Amino acid sequence: MAEPSRSVHVDEDHGCDDKSADGSQQNPYKTLLFALIQHQPLPSGPPQYFTRKKEPGADQGPAVSEVHQQWLPATTSAFKKATKLYDQHKRKQAKGDELASREKQEADKRQQILDEAKRLHIRQDPHLPKAIKIRLDQKDPAVVKLRSGQSEKDVDYSDGRGTRVRVTGRVHRCRAQKDVIFLTLQDGYGLLQCVLTGDLTKTYDAMTMTLETSLEIYGEMWEVPPKQHAPDDRELHADYYEVIGKAAGDKEAITTRAAPDADPQTLYDNRHLVLRGDHASAVMKVRAALLRAFRQTYEEITPSCLEVTPPCMVQTQVEGGATLFAFDYYGQKAYLTQSSQLYLETCLPSLGNVFCVAPSFRAEKSLTRRHLSEYTHVEAELDFITFDDLLAHLELVMCRVVELALTNPQIAKLILDLNPTFEAPERPFKRMKYADAIEWLNEHDIRTGEGEPHKFGDDIAEAAERKMTDLINRPIFLTHFPAEIKAFYMRKDPQDPRVTESVDCLMPNVGEIVGGSMRMEDYDELMEAYKRVEIDPTPYYWYTDQRKYGTSPHGGYGLGLERFLAWMCGRFTVRECSLYPRFTDRCTP
Numbered sequence: 278m279a280e281p282s283r284s285v286h287v288d289e290d291h292g293c294d295d296k297s298a299d300g301s302q303q304n305p306y307k308t309l310l311f312a313l314i315q316h317q318p319l320p321s322g323p324p325q326y327f328t329r330k331k332e333p334g335a336d337q338g339p340a341v342s343e344v345h346q347q348w349l350p351a352t353t354s355a356f357k358k359a360t361k362l363y364d365q366h367k368r369k370q371a372k373g374d375e376l377a378s379r380e381k382q383e384a385d386k387r388q389q390i391l392d393e394a395k396r397l398h399i400r401q402d403p404h405l406p407k408a409i410k411i412r413l414d415q416k417d418p419a420v421v422k423l424r425s426g427q428s429e430k431d432v433d434y435s436d437g438r439g440t441r442v443r444v445t446g447r448v449h450r451c452r453a454q455k456d457v458i459f460l461t462l463q464d465g466y467g468l469l470q471c472v473l474t475g476d477l478t479k480t481y482d483a484m485t486m487t488l489e490t491s492l493e494i495y496g497e498m499w500e501v502p503p504k505q506h507a508p509d510d511r512e513l514h515a516d517y518y519e520v521i522g523k524a525a526g527d528k529e530a531i532t533t534r535a536a537p538d539a540d541p542q543t544l545y546d547n548r549h550l551v552l553r554g555d556h557a558s559a560v561m562k563v564r565a566a567l568l569r570a571f572r573q574t575y576e577e578i579t580p581s582c583l584e585v586t587p588p589c590m591v592q593t594q595v596e597g598g599a600t601l602f603a604f605d606y607y608g609q610k611a612y613l614t615q616s617s618q619l620y621l622e623t624c625l626p627s628l629g630n631v632f633c634v635a636p637s638f639r640a641e642k643s644l645t646r647r648h649l650s651e652y653t654h655v656e657a658e659l660d661f662i663t664f665d666d667l668l669a670h671l672e673l674v675m676c677r678v679v680e681l682a683l684t685n686p687q688i689a690k691l692i693l694d695l696n697p698t699f700e701a702p703e704r705p706f707k708r709m710k711y712a713d714a715i716e717w718l719n720e721h722d723i724r725t726g727e728g729e730p731h732k733f734g735d736d737i738a739e740a741a742e743r744k745m746t747d748l749i750n751r752p753i754f755l756t757h758f759p760a761e762i763k764a765f766y767m768r769k770d771p772q773d774p775r776v777t778e779s780v781d782c783l784m785p786n787v788g789e790i791v792g793g794s795m796r797m798e799d800y801d802e803l804m805e806a807y808k809r810v811e812i813d814p815t816p817y818y819w820y821t822d823q824r825k826y827g828t829s830p831h832g833g834y835g836l837g838l839e840r841f842l843a844w845m846c847g848r849f850t851v852r853e854c855s856l857y858p859r860f861t862d863r864c865t866p
Contacts, residue, residue: 289330309359394481408443414467470507489524570681587620613638621658632657646850651859658833696847768795793834800824
C-alpha cells in the first residue's frame with residue numbers, strides 16, 4: 278500500500294483505477310474508493326484527497342478546460358460515502374484473508390496426511406484362504422457364499438465364513454466416511470459394493486481415490502446389513518487391494534469432462550467417456566438385446582428368414598442420388614450403400630425369405646433428432662406374399678422382438694429405468710391410408726412447414742407426422758403413398774394406380790421407424806420406372822434379371838434400429854442410440 282501522507286488526486290473523467298495510475302496530478306485515479314484502497318486516509322490534517330470533474334452542462338465553451346483544471350478537496354458527502362464503501366472492502370478483504378489462511382492450513386494438513394499415507398504399505402495376508410476370481414455379476418450360491426450376521430472383526434474367515442473372492446473393475450461410485458470407504462465397482466457385467474476399513478482407508482491410493490480408477494480387490498462376500506442398500510444386496514469386505522490404473526482427477530476428472538449438463542457437442546467429443554455412464558451403457562445393453570431378439574425372431578417365425586451379409590460398397594442407388602456418399606473405387610465411381618434391399622431380393626429364389634443387419638449410409642444434411650448419416654439397418658425381403666401378408670409379418674416381428682426383450686429381467690429393468698412409461702404395443706396396429714392421413718391433418722389444423730393445408734401429393738413433413746402420431750398415441754401403419762413421392766421400385770396398387778402398396782410404421786415420440794413396400798415384379802413396368810426417374814438400367818442388370826428368371830410377388834422393409842431403440846428407451850434423439858453417432862459434420866471420435 279502506498280505512503281498515506283501524500284496528496285492523492287481523483288479525476289472522474291480521465292483517471293484510471295489500475296496500475297497505470299499513482300494518484301498524482303499527471304496520473305490520477307478514477308474513483309475515490311480506489312484512492313482510499315491505495316492510500317489510507319490520515320486521521321487529521323489538511324485535505325488529502327483532491328478531485329475534479331466536468332460540471333453537468335459544461336459540455337462546450339472556452340471556460341470548460343479552465344473549470345476542469347481545478348483540483349478541489351473531496352466533499353464531505355463524497356468522502357463519507359467512499360469511506361463507507363472502503364470499510365466494507367476492508368471487512369471483505371479480511372474475511373478473504375482469513376478464508377485463504379484457513380484453506381492453506383487445511384491444505385498443509387492434508388499434504389502432511391498424504392505424505393504420511395505414502396509411507397503406509399498394505400500387504401496381503403498369506404494365511405487367508407485362497408481367493409477365487411469372479412465377475413461382478415457372479416451370483417451362483419454354489420460359487421459365492423454370502424456371510425450374514427455380525428462380526429467384531431472387519432474381515433473374519435472363521436467357521437461359516439463367506440467366500441473369499443478376487444474381483445477387478447473400475448470405481449463407479451465412491452463414498453468416504455470416517456474410517457470406512459464404500460466403493461462401487463463395475464466391470465461391464467455388474468456392480469459390486471466394496472467396503473474398505475482399517476489401514477486400507479489410510480493409504481495414499483485410498484485417500485486420492487478417483488472415479489474410473491481400475492482396481493483388483495480381495496475380500497469376503499457378505500450380505501448387506503438390514504435397512505442398508507447395495508447392488509444385489511451384497512457387498513465385499515476387503516482385506517487387500519491393488520490399484521491397476523489410477524484415473525485422472527481434478528480438472529481432468531471424468532465428471533468434469535463428461536458432465537451430464539455439458540454442451541451436447543462436448544459430450545459427443547467425449548463420447549468414449551459418456552459411454553461409461555449409467556444411461557449410455559444401459560442403452561447399449563438394450564441395443565445388444567434387441568439385435569439378439571431380431572435374430573431369434575427371424576429364426577423362429579414361420580416361414581423363417583435366413584440371415585445374409587450384403588456388400589456396403591455399391592454402384593447403384595436405392596433411395597435417390599442426392600443422399601449418396603460417393604468414393605473412388607479403383608478408378609470407378611462407387612457409393613456407400615443406402616440400403617441392402619436390392620441385394621436381398623436376389624436371394625429369394627434360392628434362399629427363401631432373408632434378412633440382414635448391416636450399416637446403411639445417407640448423405641442427408643439433416644440435423645433432426647431422428648436422422649443419422651450412418652445407422653444400423655434391419656432389412657428383410659419376403660417371397661410370394663401379398664401386401665396384407667407384409668403388414669402382418671411386420672406386426673409379428675416388432676411385437677415379438679419387444680416381447681423377447683421384456684422377457685429378460687435384466688433388460689426389462691434397464692428399459693423401464695430408461696423409459697418408465699413404456700408398454701408393449703398391442704396388435705393390431707392402427708391402419709391409416711395416406712389420403713386419410715392428409716384429411717386427418719387438415720381436420721386437426723396441422724399444416725405444412727409453409728403454413729399451408731396439406732394436399733394429396735405432399736410429402737408429409739417429419740414434424741406433422743410426429744404430431745399426428747403423438748396425438749393418436751399408438752403404433753400406426755401409414756399406407757398407400759403416392760407413387761411420385763416413393764422409390765421407383767415400389768409396386769402400384771392395382772385398385773388405385775396413383776398410389777403404391779407401401780407402408781411406414783410410425784411410433785409415438787419417434788415417428789417413422791420402418792419403411793416398406795411390395796416390389797415391382799413385372800419386367801416392363803420396372804423398365805418404365807427406370808425411365809420415369811431417369812435412371813440408367815444398365816448397372817441394375819442383376820436386379821432387373823430377377824424379373825426375367827421366374828418373377829414372383831414379393832416385398833420387404835427396412836427398420837432403423839436406432840429409431841426402434843429410441844422408441845423403447847424413451848431417448849430424445851437417435852444419436853443416444855448409436856455407439857459413436859455419425860451425422861452432419863460429426864465423424865469423431
